[in-house]
Amino acid sequence: MRRSAAPSQVLGKVAKKPRFIPPGKSNAVCPKIETEEMDQDMKLKEIGEKHGNVSLFSEMFGENKNENFTQSVESSGKVKSTKVWNSTSKCSKLEMKTQNVPKADAMYLPTSGMAKEAAAQEEPDCLTKYFSVMWCKASKKKHKKWEGDAILITKGKSVILKDMEGKDIGRGTGYKSKELDSLEEGQTLMIGGKEIEVMGVISADDFSSGRCFQTGIATHDTVPTALPQTTMKQFCKPIKSACQPSTKENILLNSQSRKPRHNPNDANSLVMPRPNASHQCTFNKAGLPVVDVVVDPYIANNLRPHQREGIVFLYECVMGMRVSGRFGAILADEMGLGKTLQCISLVWTLLRQGVYGCKPVLKRALIVTPGSLVKNWKKEFQKWLGSERIKVFTVDQDHKVEEFISSPLYSVMIISYEMLLRSLDQIQAIEFNLLICDEGHRLKNSSIKTTTALTSLPCERRIILTGTPIQNDLQEFYALIEFVNPGVLGSLSTYRKIYEEPIVRSREPSATKEEKDLGEKRAAELTRLTGLFVLRRTQEVINKFLPPKKENIIFCQPTALQLELYRKLLSSHVITSCLQGRLENSPHLICIGALKKLCNHPCLLLKAVKEKSCDPKSDEHVESSLYEGLTDVFPQDYTSDIFSETDSGKLQVLVKLLAAIRELSSSERVVLVSNYTQTLNILQETCKRYGYSYTRLDGNTPVSQRQQIVDSFNCKFSPAFIFLLSSKAGGVGLNLVGASHLVLYDIDWNPATDIQAMARVWRDGQKHTVHIYRLLTTGSIEEKIYQRQISKQDLSGAVVDLSKTSEHIHFSVEELRNLFTLHENSSCVTHDLLECDCMGNKDHQNPSSQKPSVSRCCQLRQDQGKHNLKKPLSMSQLMQWKHFSGQHQALPDPFLERIKENVSFIFQNVTNPTSPTQ
Ligand SMILES: Nc1ncnc2c1ncn2[C@@H]1O[C@H](COP(=O)(O)OP(=O)(O)OP(=O)(O)O)[C@@H](O)[C@H]1O
Ligand SMILES: [Mg+2]
Structure with a gap:
């Protein structure tokens, strides 16, 4: 029975496109095969299939082990391999060579280290060749039924047969190198219990790129490799169709x-x-x-x-x-x-x-x-x-x-x-x-x-x-x-x-x-x-159409109350046991949550403490153990409902910043972003206190109202000065070009969440210089999260998915130790890590830093890994930014100048500094 030609051939992927010859009709004479030997070969095939396959390189060049497989083969005893060679001359009869093959361990590439070396010596500098073949089970029948396409790899005396899914379906060794070397179209060969017929040669490049396995994709001849020029005016009149049926x-x-x-x-x-x-x-x-x-x-x-x-x-x-x-x-x-x-x-x-x-x-x-x-x-x-x-x-x-x-x-x-x-x-x-x-x-x-x-x-x-x-x-x-x-x-x-x-x-x-x-x-x-x-x-294609963007990482001094509470938390029994590796039921996540709350505002922590103490089941909970003795640290009359901005370093900075924006550019508006509804409540309350009009979009905002809220904020005549945004709710797709200042009040583990939020403002349609402020509490867990965010290793993993949260992150004890350390004597741990000797006086930036600050790598990118510098890429980019210590005499940015009192350090980067604005 004829089977249709190999897909690889139909699609023209193989370097050589031989004519399809069904086995029965090929110029190969049906091999005379000793049944007994064949059965043995079949056994081998079965064993091979049963134990799965390992990748080509691991087998061919002996990188990986497959102990089971080797053992099974060895236990199968003496096996004979049958080879059938088809002479290239049409009239010559097939020369059948049946030889006593080597024992199983010699037939299959050795897998142990020493054996690997032996194999390599056996086949020094042999060329690896690749062929497209068809295969079928060996039989004496005249009219055989080909069962599928396959790829044959030969090296020295060894062969590997792979199906079109890349799985190994046969292997053998002990062939004559000369014969394998001269293998060409039309020739047949026995591998294990399979007969194969060579259809064509495949280039090493087609194999290593995987192209030879691709059967599902055919491109039109005219598909441009690069995108076409978009102004194409060569056509004006309708032309006759290439097909002209006269319907x-x-x-x-x-x-x-x-x-x-x-x-x-x-x-x-x-x-x-x-x-x-x-x-x-x-x-x-x-x-x-x-x-x-x-x-x-x-x-x-x-x-x-x-x-x-x-x-x-x-x-x-x-x-x-x-x-x-x-x-x-x-x-x-x-x-x-x-x-x-x-x-x-x-x-x-x-x-x-x-x-x-x-x-x-x-x-x-x-x-x-x-x-x-x-x-x-x-x-x-x-x-x-x-x-x-x-x-x-x-x-x-x-x-x-x-x-x-x-x-x-x-x-x-x-x-x-x-x-x-x-x-x-x-x-x-x-x-x-x-x-x-x-x-x-x-x-x-x-x-x-x-x-x-x-x-x-x-x-x-x-x-x-x-x-x-x-x-x-x-x-x-x-x-x-x-x-x-x-x-x-x-x-x-x-x-x-x-x-x-x-x-x-x-x-x-x-x-x-x-x-x-x-x-x-x-x-x-x-x-x-x-x-x-x-x-x-990437964003770069549009950057030139956008106004300048000033991105600031602002390190805010924690307040005395924050420091005291922070120390108390770090000395808790829960954190100490986390650092001893006791992480069942993820107590570390609760600790991280508590520290983050504290960084946003101590009153959020007190609220959590109170809620926990009202919880009847609280005794069993690690959380109550973590909060033990905390209330004593808070001032006696402290309540979680009425908060003071002077208790949070970041809130102090924010209040000053909002006042500066209001005063210096009264027509400009601000997006305030947080990951937490409770924090947004605090920010909202702050707006009320200072008489700032605001609008808010968070997870509770009905979907049907969201666009209207966004539209009225973006409207030139909107009375709202501030847009309170929950980054999780409003991250994707939203357009907030009505604002030109954006404050990220807290930081997320996943850089994608923050990048998404920042992109809401600096986008097409924005007319003003955009100011981004990311607030971090100096020396705290927020700095660590930021460092983790910008490290390349995390970018390639975490940036992919907005749904990934800290629960998906695996922390080693070493990492937790770093997370649960408070650096009280540094004005910026991140700057210390850069080993920069500017002392916070670097008020110029390297031109390369004007590109987007966060590089987003993808696994497929070929050059990945080549930039594997000592410092991660984005850390070294940070090195190119401006560095200002809180002591800097006169900051060149009027907004920053107004807030510097509570700020210990600032990184600043300006993109498109010369772009026009309105
Ligand atoms: N050629 C243009 N001229 C002016 N404004 C434009 C142009 N193209 C798009 N915009 C505006 O830019 C903004 C962003 O466009 P859009 O929302 O389509 O981006 P997107 O690629 O879908 O981004 P996201 O991934 O964030 O959803 C919109 O307000 C849109 O109207
Ligand atoms: Mg979109």
Whole structure:
């Protein structure tokens, strides 16, 4: 029976593309095989399969052990291997060589250290070669049934056979090197109980990049490796289609004048690239005229250059022009780059136009987004298209999905993830031609309800939008790719074997040179493949359009009360036992929580103490033990309800800062961010005390009111001076350009939370110089968290996921010791760690520090690791910032000058210092 040709060949991935010859008909004479020997070989195969497979490099070059496997083989006794060679000359008969092979331990590469060396000596400097092959179980039948494609690796006298998922399915040694060396197309070979036939040679590069395993991805010949220039005006008249069937429709359409909807020759026009001939043949069977798709100038005139490129990219993806037969894309631009506008441009273009006979590509588009952003999407549609061009439908309590179905007015539906789950049945019944998932990193887990629900929608054109780096966790990355372009990276097990395992292994400190090389090549290949439909640009592309940003890390002196309470907590029995490694039930997390509360304000700690003492079950709890004797430290009349700002170092600084902003730039406004509702209550109370008008958005704010709160704050005439924001509630997607000062009152373990919050203000639409203030209590746990945040090691892990909290962090006792140390005699422990000798008088910054201060690495980045300097990257960036001690004579920043009394140290960085402001 014939089987279809190997996928690797069909897709043209193999360097040499041999003709497929079924085994029965090959020029190889059916080998004469001794049954007994064959059975032995079969046994070996079974043993091999039973004990799993180890990676190629570990086996081939003897890096890893597989004791079980070796033992089993050894116990199988004397085994014979059968080799069948097919002479290259057509007429020559197959020469059958059956030899007594070596004992099992000689047949399989040795796994112990000494044996490894022996193997290496045995095969000095042998070239490793790679072949694409077909395999089947060895049999005497004339007409064999090939069972699959495989990759054959030969080195010296050894061979390894891998299936297309990268798993080992056969191995052997004791072959003649000369014969393996001259292996070529059409030749057959016995490996274990399998017969293989060589189909072609694979280059070392194709193997090490993993490309030879890739069967699910075929790109169109014309897919550009770099993004195309966006102004493409070479087309103006409709051209004849590459396929010209003379259907009635075709004749009719050709007879009509089919003009592009907008003039492709206009200055600043944005014209989509035309599909190539193969695309036309596949998607334009009717042979309709090919007409230029031109983005409406109404919207195109406002686009930034990176947005024009992004729209072309999205267009090519959803039209199936970048990867054959795939219509998905991931737009992973950093926060604030206008992913919304890029999608709106695409949707609007495709709802009105189509390259084949002007027929619109989309009838209906579905946008799924977090609840807090539903209204923002509608607003952005109106902002960029006006309300007369398009009517979009937002699903909420008062506007049900049925209304969308029954009304002919709407072609775009915007719905929250939660609402989608509730109305899934109705949504499934609607035919959407494009699905956009905003903040789509939530689909990183393929088993969660949302992902399953969205996957069930029968829509092939899928776009994920996310501002979060997505390549840090390779399994999550796979899930996102799988959602937009199912099957494009093969099965999960293939992906793991070919990409994830070698890449992860190569990053481990104990990786060998070969493993490092292989991991790097696989990472590069994965980046190349996914780069066809994943696009990420960083903030830098937009920086030049943004006003200056002054980022300040402000180290606030703790008050006497804070210090006393801090010492008392550190001397508690709970903390001492944590430092002895007793961490069952995570008492350290309670300790960390208490210290953080204390840093924000002592009254928060007292509140917790009181609540605990009212708790009838408190005796059992570590918390009550931690708080023991604390109330005695508080002044006698101290209450948790009435607080004084003079008891918290950070609050003192904040009060002065707000007063300075009010006085020095009365028209400017402030966003005050905290992770805790209770802290926000204190900040709110402070606003009241000083008569500052404020507005507030936290987890309790109904989703339906959020956009309105944001809009009225951003409005020029808003009376609110302060926007109180819970970073967890309002982190993603919000736009708070109405404010130009942002204070991060407390610090989160996860840098992503803080980065997200900061990006709300310094984004497109901001007209003033932006001031960011991050307040940290000097010498306290907050400094440690900051150091941890900026260390590269943590960035690559923790930055990925906003949901990751301290509960997900594993602390060693050593780390806890560091966390639970109070540095009372330092004005800035972080500066001490930098070993900078400026004494807090460095009022210049290195130009390189004007780039965004926090680098976000991804696992796939090839150069990762090469910058492995003694100090982590971001620490060394901090070195380039301005350093001011609290004693600095005259700070160049008027706001900082006003607060310096309670400040022990400041790091400052200015980005875009010369950008214009209003
Ligand atoms: N070309 C432009 N000109 C002016 N303003 C723009 C432009 N593009 C986008 N904006 C504005 O920039 C702000 C940020 O855009 P948007 O919300 O789409 O960013 P995003 O990439 O989705 O970021 P996030 O990841 O934070 O959601 C919005 O107010 C948007 O209207
Ligand atoms: Mg967004």
